[in-house]
Amino acid sequence: MRAAQPPGPAPARRALAAVYVAGSGSAFGTQMTSLALPWLVLERTGSAPQAGLLFAVSVLPMALLGFVGGEVIERFGARRTMVVADFAQAGAIAAVPVLAAVDRLSFPLLLAIVAVIGVLGVPYFAAQRDLATELAGPDPKALMRANSVLEGCFNVAALAGPAVAGVLIATLGAERVLWFDAATYALSGLLLWWFVPRTWRTEPPPSPQQEQHTTTAHTGVLAGVRAVRGDDFLRRVMVSTVSFGFLLRVLMLALPLLAFDRFGGDAKVGGLLLSGFGAGAIVGAAISYLIGSRLSPALVFGLSAFQLVVPWWVLLFDVPVPVLVAALAVSGAALPLSNAPFFSILATRFAADIRAKVIQAVMTISNIAGPLGFLAGGMAIGRFGVTTTLLVLATLSTLAAVNLVVALRRLGPGALTSVQEVTAVAR
Numbered sequence: 001m002r003a004a005q006p007p008g009p010a011p012a013r014r015a016l017a018a019v020y021v022a023g024s025g026s027a028f029g030t031q032m033t034s035l036a037l038p039w040l041v042l043e044r045t046g047s048a049p050q051a052g053l054l055f056a057v058s059v060l061p062m063a064l065l066g067f068v069g070g071e072v073i074e075r076f077g078a079r080r081t082m083v084v085a086d087f088a089q090a091g092a093i094a095a096v097p098v099l100a101a102v103d104r105l106s107f108p109l110l111l112a113i114v115a116v117i118g119v120l121g122v123p124y125f126a127a128q129r130d131l132a133t134e135l136a137g138p139d140p141k142a143l144m145r146a147n148s149v150l151e152g153c154f155n156v157a158a159l160a161g162p163a164v165a166g167v168l169i170a171t172l173g174a175e176r177v178l179w180f181d182a183a184t185y186a187l188s189g190l191l192l193w194w195f196v197p198r199t200w201r202t203e204p205p206p207s208p209q210q211e212q213h214t215t216t217a218h219t220g221v222l223a224g225v226r227a228v229r230g231d232d233f234l235r236r237v238m239v240s241t242v243s244f245g246f247l248l249r250v251l252m253l254a255l256p257l258l259a260f261d262r263f264g265g266d267a268k269v270g271g272l273l274l275s276g277f278g279a280g281a282i283v284g285a286a287i288s289y290l291i292g293s294r295l296s297p298a299l300v301f302g303l304s305a306f307q308l309v310v311p312w313w314v315l316l317f318d319v320p321v322p323v324l325v326a327a328l329a330v331s332g333a334a335l336p337l338s339n340a341p342f343f344s345i346l347a348t349r350f351a352a353d354i355r356a357k358v359i360q361a362v363m364t365i366s367n368i369a370g371p372l373g374f375l376a377g378g379m380a381i382g383r384f385g386v387t388t389t390l391l392v393l394a395t396l397s398t399l400a401a402v403n404l405v406v407a408l409r410r411l412g413p414g415a416l417t418s419v420q421e422v423t424a425v426a427r
Contacts, residue, residue, distance in 0.1 A: 011197070016135040016146060018195035022188035023128055024153040026086060029184030030121070031161025032168075033093060034058070036181060037114060040096070040174040041107070050107060057111050061118035066364030069123030070224045070357030078131035078356065079196050085120045085127075086189030092117050094182040097175040126360040131196070133347040133355065143344035144300070145292035151336035152285030159278045224361030227354055234346075234358075236407035238365055240305070243400040245366045249373025250393055251312070254386055255328075258315065261386045269321055276325035280332025287333065288340045297341030302408050304341075305401035308334035312394040316387060345411070 037058075038051040073081050092113050099105040128150065136146040168177045228234045252274070259270035291300065311327035343359065350358050380389045 012135055012137075015196045016132065018191045019128065019132055019135065020149050020153060022082070022086070022191040023150055024157060025184040025188040025191070026089075026124070027154045027157035028161045028164075029089075029093075029181045029188070031157050032165040032177065032184070033117070033181045035162045035165040036169060036174045036177045037096070037110075039169055040100075040178070041110070043174055044105075045107065054111065054114055058114050058118045061115065061122050062364065062367060065119060065122050066367070067222055067225060067361060069126055069364075070360035071220075072123045073127045073130060073356035073360070074353070078127040078134065079192060079198065081123050081127040082131065083189050083192045085124050086185045086192065089117055089120050090182045090185035090189065092120070093178055093185065097178045100175050123360065126356050126363060129343050129347070129359050130356040134352075135196075138348060140297050140344050140348050141293050143347050144297050144340050145289050147340035147343045148285050148288035148292055148336060151288065151340050152282060155278065155281040155285055155336065159275075159282060222361075223354060224357030224359075225365075227350065227358050228361050228365070231349075233349070233407055233410040234362070236410065237342075237404055238362070240400040240404040240407065241362070241366045242369050243396065243403075244308070246369035246373040246376075247393055247397050247400070250377035250380070250389070253374055253377040254315075254381060254390060254393070257381055258386050258390070262318070263321070272321060272325050273328055276328040277332035280329030281335050283329070284333030285336035285340075288337045292340070297344045298408055298411055301338055301341040301345065302405045304334040304337035305404045307331070308338065309394065309397035309401050312390065312397055315390050316394065349411075 034055075038054055041047065041051045041054055076084070095113060096105065096110065099109065129147065132146045132150060133143060136142045165177060168180065228238060255273040255277075256267075256270040259266060259273060263269045288300070308331050311331040314327040315324065346359055346362065347355060377389065380392070384392075
């Protein structure tokens with residue numbers, strides 16, 4: 001474990017603020033790149049299959065190398081991992097317009113660059129959460145507030161990034177927009193390099209509970225997986241996490257089809273439904289920050305599971321569009337309200353030498369079923385219709401929420417009290 005004198009409150013706050021701003025910049029750049037690169041392919045080739053292949057290559061590294069990310073963070077540290085990834089991604093993205101300007105940008109070379117960008121992004125999210133934990137300290141409620149800010153940064157970028165990229169692409173062209181994307185990564189790397197000290201740990205020595213987890217072998221690429229498998233709480237909660245990852249993809253596919261089927265093919269309704277969910281996520285991040293110092297992470301985590309899924313039952317009924325948008329906004333707000341306390345629980349449950357690997361393992365496992373959700377959702381809607389698919393979706397998600405609350409009972413006596421509060425509220 002790295003050792004140094006703990007920072008004072010002011011330096012720690014400045015460093016944490018730098019992590020927030022850097023996270024916003026890198027997330028914004030990622031969202032802009034996700035539109036600019038496929039658009040560039042369409043401009044140059046007009047081939048939708050090639051654009052689809054580009055997208056597949058961009059997400060493939062997480063599926064193939066996800067568990068390696070924790071090993072990288074352990075070896076090089078969260079700060080260094082993020083700084084190197086930011087600067088390297090800035091260079092890789094900037095290479096695209098440079099190669100295009102000299103007419104050397106072939107499609108296979110573009111695929112190789114996108115693959116490199118994807119590989120660099122594998123450990124980034126887990127490193128960000130690990131670094132925020134170092135800076136925020138061991139208090140679960142402080143960690144929840146820090147994770148809430150990071151959730152807000154991501155959700156704002158997810159909503160605004162593609163919109164800004166679309167406007168800039170229309171006025172400047174995809175190639176020039178990539179320069180803006182590269183600049184966001186470079187700025188993120190500079191902020192982390194300049195304002196975040198190289199080494200410090202603010203957490204105290206491992207607690208007895210963490211020492212119990214420390215007995216597990218912490219070496220190797222799959223150390224995080226072994227820790228998840230050996231933890232009664234995580235082993236059960238991951239069933240719900242994977243289920244939600246799968247079912248949310250089905251929901252995202254079902255919403256435009258719901259608008260098409262129930263509202264006469266009105267694309268504006270489809271856009272409103274998706275925007276309502278995204279806007280709710282931004283509001284949820286703000287709420288999560290405000291209640292982070294008042295409620296225990298376990299309580300918020302349990303309540304948010306029901307908040308996520310109960311509004312899905314509204315989608316089954318023939319109600320006005322504003323009601324559907326409001327229901328989806330409530331559901332979307334539950335995402336940061338669940339993610340922030342969940343990562344706070346993970347940060348305090350595991351010692352520093354295994355924490356990043358556990359976070360990386362949880363992220364990788366959670367995303368495994370995601371692509372299958374799009375495939376299964378399309379097949380189910382095509383065969384059974386939107387309403388029947390949404391009924392199955394609501395039922396399965398409710399069962400996943402119940403399982404999550406049962407899993408929370410295994411957190412220990414302190415968490416048990418909160419779970420009992422969750423059960424009382426749910427009733």
